[in-house]
Amino acid sequence: MNKSETKVLVALERVGGFASAQEIHRILQRGSQSIGLTTVYRALQSLLNDKIVDLLRKDDGEAIYRLCGETHHHHLVCKSCGATVEIEGGAIEKWAKNIATQHGYTDIGHMAEIFGLCSKCST
């Protein structure tokens, strides 16, 4: 765990959720923790190897990272106004794990979101 990796971790902590490499870089530039973009990528690569961060992909394919072990949750989002509710996913966690092990898959992750119209927007 070298100095750059620590800086990236601190940035991710501050963010508290997902962030792309570029966002992390921007954040660090702003403060006094300046660090090169290349190094951000290298640090993330290394943190991934050590399973200290998670990687997901946005819809457009950009990679986003977050600290592992942050509380995992899902979203219920209004299609019209964007109002969002955070969901504890107990049931779905089990579902994912069951299905995956049933098919011999390991190192399992999942994504789930629910869309709809909130009460305000559905009048």
Add this chain to the structure above:
Amino acid sequence: MNKSETKVLVALERVGGFASAQEIHRILQRGSQSIGLTTVYRALQSLLNDKIVDLLRKDDGEAIYRLCGETHHHHLVCKSCGATVEIEGGAIEKWAKNIATQHGYTDIGHMAEIFGLCSKCST
């Protein structure tokens, strides 16, 4: 459904699984169905909108597409080789509906995917 979209669909049928835009383009170039790369991307975009194809992401972020079955389902995907299993989502459908109505949301949809390492890749 215009001519290019049809060509792309035919190519996807021949492939029988996932293919990237570039692969589809290469395949069509080979045969007598030549078509521009830009047009392949446009056709895929359009087919996505109409939910005629599915989009997934390889590990490196590249988009891959395939024909979508007509029934609603979810995917269990290998992060490494892309091997995919289609999942009947009974449990998750109920979960989504419950959560959403609990919060007063209507007109509900959802997304869910499970990813992991398939048995071959998890050595």
Add this chain to the structure above:
DNA sequence: TCACAGAATGAAAATGATTGTCATTTTCAG
């Protein structure tokens, strides 16, 4: 303390998928 090998760093260039532009061609309703 000094010298030096190897690791770490980052600026700049390279890569590669995807998207934007725009002039040209095709389609088709009137």
Add this chain to the structure above:
DNA sequence: CTGAAAATGACAATCATTTTCATTCTGTGA
């Protein structure tokens, strides 16, 4: 047939990510 609108594709632009490579740091043995 004719003009408007849609479709097409060559090419340029964008943007995340990776490579390169010269430079700077760091620790270790003399």
